[in-house]
Amino acid sequence: MHNFSTFSIQQIHKGLSAKRFSCVELVEAYLQRVHELDSKLNAFITVTAEDAHEKARAVDAKIARGEQIGLLEGVPMSLKDLFCTKGVQTTAGSKILEGFVPPYDATSVARLKSAGAVLLGKNTEDEFGHGASSENTGFSVPRNPWDTSRVAGGSSGGSAVAVTTGMAVFALGTDTGGSVRQPAALCGCVGLKPTYGRISRYGVIAMASSLDTVGILARSSQDIAVVLSTIAGKDPLDSTLPDVAVPDYLAVFKKSVRGMKVGIPEEYFGEGLEDGVRKRVEEAVRTLESLGMIVKQVSLPHTKYGVAAYYIICPSEVSANMARYDGIKYGPTANDARDLSEVYFRSRSRGFHPEVQRRIMIGTYALSTGYYDAYYLKAQKIRTLVKQDFEEAFGEVDVLAAPVSPTVAFQLGEKSQDPLAMYMSDVFTIPASLAGMPAVSVPCGMSDGLPVGLQIIGPQFGEERILTVANAFENFWKTPTPS
Amino acid sequence: MRLLRLVEKKRRRTPLRSVRARNDISMPITRDQILHIAKLSRLEMTPEEIERYTEQLGSILEYMDILHEVDTSKVEPTFQVTGLMNVFSDDTVSRKSPREELLACSPLPKEKQQIKVKAVFE
Numbered sequence: 001m002h003n004f005s006t007f008s009i010q011q012i013h014k015g016l017s018a019k020r021f022s023c024v025e026l027v028e029a030y031l032q033r034v035h036e037l038d039s040k041l042n043a044f045i046t047v048t049a050e051d052a053h054e055k056a057r058a059v060d061a062k063i064a065r066g067e068q069i070g071l072l073e074g075v076p077m078s079l080k081d082l083f084c085t086k087g088v089q090t091t092a093g094s095k096i097l098e099g100f101v102p103p104y105d106a107t108s109v110a111r112l113k114s115a116g117a118v119l120l121g122k123n124t125e126d127e128f129g130h131g132a133s134s135e136n137t138g139f140s141v142p143r144n145p146w147d148t149s150r151v152a153g154g155s156s157g158g159s160a161v162a163v164t165t166g167m168a169v170f171a172l173g174t175d176t177g178g179s180v181r182q183p184a185a186l187c188g189c190v191g192l193k194p195t196y197g198r199i200s201r202y203g204v205i206a207m208a209s210s211l212d213t214v215g216i217l218a219r220s221s222q223d224i225a226v227v228l229s230t231i232a233g234k235d236p237l238d239s240t241l242p243d244v245a246v247p248d249y250l251a252v253f254k255k256s257v258r259g260m261k262v263g264i265p266e267e268y269f270g271e272g273l274e275d276g277v278r279k280r281v282e283e284a285v286r287t288l289e290s291l292g293m294i295v296k297q298v299s300l301p302h303t304k305y306g307v308a309a310y311y312i313i314c315p316s317e318v319s320a321n322m323a324r325y326d327g328i329k330y331g332p333t334a335n336d337a338r339d340l341s342e343v344y345f346r347s348r349s350r351g352f353h354p355e356v357q358r359r360i361m362i363g364t365y366a367l368s369t370g371y372y373d374a375y376y377l378k379a380q381k382i383r384t385l386v387k388q389d390f391e392e393a394f395g396e397v398d399v400l401a402a403p404v405s406p407t408v409a410f411q412l413g414e415k416s417q418d419p420l421a422m423y424m425s426d427v428f429t430i431p432a433s434l435a436g437m438p439a440v441s442v443p444c445g446m447s448d449g450l451p452v453g454l455q456i457i458g459p460q461f462g463e464e465r466i467l468t469v470a471n472a473f474e475n476f477w478k479t480p481t482p483s
Numbered sequence: 484m485r486l487l488r489l490v491e492k493k494r495r496r497t498p499l500r501s502v503r504a505r506n507d508i509s510m511p512i513t514r515d516q517i518l519h520i521a522k523l524s525r526l527e528m529t530p531e532e533i534e535r536y537t538e539q540l541g542s543i544l545e546y547m548d549i550l551h552e553v554d555t556s557k558v559e560p561t562f563q564v565t566g567l568m569n570v571f572s573d574d575t576v577s578r579k580s581p582r583e584e585l586l587a588c589s590p591l592p593k594e595k596q597q598i599k600v601k602a603v604f605e
Contacts, residue, residue: 103584197565210563236577239570240563308547319524326525328600330588340601349527360524361517362540368523378550380560385553387561419539420546436564460564 004029005166006481009223012169013071016063023059023074027052027118030076034120034167040148042140043161045081046089047121052076055118071226073116078168080159081122082129083109084203088119092205093155094127095138096351100330106203107238108172108214108231115230120168123158127353129179129207130318131155132425135416136355143412145187145482146450150409153183153425156217160187163217165482170218170227176208177310178404178429180215181441185404185453188443188482190470192216192224193429195460196436197242199228200235208317209240211310211433221440221470225249228463244461252464257472258292260465263397267303268428274407276447281403284444284454284473288401291472296397300389305382306430311423312366312379313434318356319363325351358419387435394459399469403428404441404453432457442470444477511541 002015004026015021031049038044059074081091084102091097105113113119126136134142134157142157144150145165152161156173160183163171173180175193184191192215199214206212214231218224226249233246264285269278289295327333327347334346352360366375393400406427415422432439437457444454454473458466517537521528528536582596592599 099590100588103581103588197567236572239572240565240567242565242567302553305550305553308549311543312547312550328589328591328598331590333590337601340603343601344525345527348525352526354532357524357526358536358539358543360526361520361536362543364520364524365512365516365540365544368520375547377560378555380562381555381558382550382553384558384561385555387564420543423543 002029005033006219007169008220009071009075009169009226012075013069013073016059016074017069019063023056023063023118024053026074027056027076027120030120030167033165037165037167040143041145041161041165042124042142043158043165043167044078044121045091045093045124045139045158048088048119051088052118052120059116059118070116072112072230075117075169076120077112077117078120078123078159078162078171079109080125080156080171080173082125082174082205083122083172084205085109085119085122088122090122090205091139092128093125093137093139094351094353094356095332096325096347097331098138099332102203104203107200107235109203111231112172112227123156123162123171125158126155126179127356128205128318128322129155129174129176130353130355130359132178132182132422133410133412133415134158134183135412136353138351138353141412144409144450147409149411150450151186151412153186153405153409155179155183156215157183159217160184160189160191163219164189170216170223173215173217174204174207175213175215175433176211177314177433178426180217181404181429181439181453181455182425184217184441185443185455186409186451188451188480190218190221190224190443190474191441192221192228192463192467193432193439194228194232194463195438197240198232198244198438198461198463200231200238200241202235202237206321208314209321210317211314220474221442221467222250222253224440225252225467247464249464249467252468253471255468256292257288257469259294260399260469261294261296261397262288262469263296263298263393263400265298265300265303265393265400265402267300268402272406272424272427273403274447277403277405277407277452280445280447280452281401281454284477285401287473287476288469291476293469298393298397298400300386300393300431302382302385302389303431306386306434307423307427309379309382309386310426310430310434311362312375313383315359315363316366316376317363318359319361319367322352322356322360327351355419383434386431390431390435390437390457390459398458399462399465400457402455402457404455405429408447408450408452428455436460438463438466440466440470442473444473446480512537512544
C-alpha cells in the first residue's frame with residue numbers, strides 16, 4: 001500500500017510511468033481520503049469524483065498504450081471555489097453564486113487540465129476571498145487539521161487544509177493580501193503568492209483587481225515550481241500580464257543559496273508578534289545563515305501603514321467588482337421582490353456575507369465625492385512608499401525573511417465579531433501585496449503544537465530566488481504531517 | 484446586455500451631496516451616512532444592521548487615520564504595479580460567444596435570447 005497522501009509530483013510521475021500504481025488507484029486513494037477526513041475538516045464545497053475517475057482512466061489508458069506522460073499528468077488537484085470551472089459549480093464561497101455553473105475554465109485551470117492534472121473538487125474559503133479565517137462564508141468553515149477548534153486561516157483555507165492533509169497534491173488559491181501565504185502558514189504547507197501579473201487571472205472571480213494574484217499551495221516548493229512553470233505567463237485574455245519570459249522554475253533547485261543575502265526587516269519583529277512565532281522564525285533565519293546565506297538587518301519603515309492602506313484600496317476595488325452581483329445574471333434571485341430595484345437590494349443583502357457588505361460599504365464611502373482624496377488617493381500614495389521601501393531593501397539584499405502571520409492559528413469565532421482584529425492577521429503579508437512582490441510561506445516549525453510559517457519575499461518576478469531559498473530551507477527542515 | 488442597460492436607466496442618480504465632505508476625518512461615520520452608503524451599494528438593512536455597521540465602520544475608519552501621520556504631499560500615487568499602459572489587442576473575433584450557455588447562468592426566465600426581469604415600475 002502506497003502512502004499517496006505525502007507523495008510529491010515527481011514521485012507520482014515516476015510511479016505512474018513505471019506502472020508501480022495506476023492513476024485510478026491514486027485518484028481513488030485521494031478521494032477516499034476526502035471521504036474519510038472531510039466531514040471533520042470541511043475543505044471541500046464540491047467533490048468531482050466522477051469526472052476525476054474518468055480522467056484517471058484516460059491517463060491509465062495512455063500509459064497502457066506506452067505513451068509518454070507529462071509531469072502533471074494524473075496528479076490530483078483541488079481549486080479554491082473562486083476559479084471558474086466549466087460545468088462545475090463555482091460559488092466563490094458565497095450564497096450569491098450558489099448554483100452558478102460557469103460555461104468556461106479559468107486560463108490557469110485550462111492550462112492545468114491540458115497538462116493532465118485531475119480535478120478532485122472545489123475548496124471552501126472566505127466569500128470572494130474576504131477574510132483571514134475562512135469563516136466569512138455562506139458554506140461550511142474549514143477546520144485546522146492540527147486542532148479542529150481552530151481556524152485554517154484564509155481566505156484559501158480549504159485549499160491549505162486539502163493539501164496539508166493529503167486530500168490533494170496541490171491546489172490553486174488566490175492571494176490578495178495574504179490569502180495563500182497565511183492559511184499555508186497556519187496549516188503547515190507551502191504557499192506561493194507570485195508577482196502581480198505572473199499568472200493569468202482570466203476566469204478567476206475578482207476581488208480587488210490591482211492586488212489579486214493566483215497562488216499555489218503544495219507540500220514542497222518543488223511541486224510549486226512544477227505548477228508555476230505550467231500556468232505562468234502571457235495570456236491574450238488577461239491584459240494585466242507584463243511580457244516576462246517564464247523560466248524553468250524547476251532548474252532553480254540545482255542552485256545553492258551560499259552567498260545570497262537575506263534581509264531581516266526589523267518592523268516585522270516588533271510589537272504584536274507572538275513569542276512562539278518569533279522564536280521559530282529567528283531559528284529559521286539562523287538556519288539560512290548556516291546554509292551560507294549572509295544575514296543583514298534592513299528596515300521597511302512604512303510597514304505599519306500597510307493594513308490601513310490595504311483596507312482602503314481593497315474595499316474600494318471590491319465595491320466596484322461586487323456591483324455585478326444583482327440577482328439577474330447568475331446565482332439565486334429574490335423572487336419576492338415587487339420591482340427590479342427590490343431584486344437588486346434583496347438579492348444582494350441575502351446573498352452577501354456581512355463582511356462582503358462591510359467591504360462594499362467601506363469602498364463606496366472611500367470612493368465617494370469629498371472622501372476620495374482623504375482615503376483612496378492617500379492610500380495609493382502610501383502604497384508608493386511601501387513599494388519604495390521594498391525597492392530600497394532589494395538594492396541591498398536578494399530576499400527578505402519574515403514571519404507570515406503574527407500568531408499561530410486562532411480559535412474559531414475568536415475574531416469573527418471584530419473586523420479590525422481580523423484585518424490585523426494580514427499585517428505581515430499585506431506589504432508585499434501592495435508592492436506586487438512575490439512571497440512564499442514555508443513551514444518552519446511548531447509553536448504550542450501549531451505550525452509556524454516563514455515568509456520569503458523577493459523583488460518583482462523574483463520567483464526563482466524565493467523558491468531557491470524555500471527549497472534549501474525545506475531540505476533542512478522536514479514538515480511533520482498532522483495525525 | 485442591452486436589455487439590462489435599458490433597465491438600469493431607471494436607477495436614480497443620488498449624488499453624495501447629502502454626505503457633507505469633512506476635513507476632520509477622525510469624526511466617526513453617522514447613521515445617516517451608513518443609510519446613504521447602503522442605498523448606493525444596493526444593500527437592504529435592518530435597523531440592527533445599521534447600528535452595527537455604523538459602529539464597525541466608525542472604528543475601521545478611525546483606524547485609517549494612522550495614514551495621516553505620513554506626509555505624502557510630494558508622493559505620487561501607485562494605482563497599479565505592472566507599469567503597463569494601453570494594452571491593445573486586435574479587434575478580431577477569436578472565439579464564438581457561448582450565448583446560450585451564458586444566458587443559462589441566469590436564474591430568470593428567458594425570452595427571445597434575453598433575460599426577463601421584473602418591471603421597473605410597480
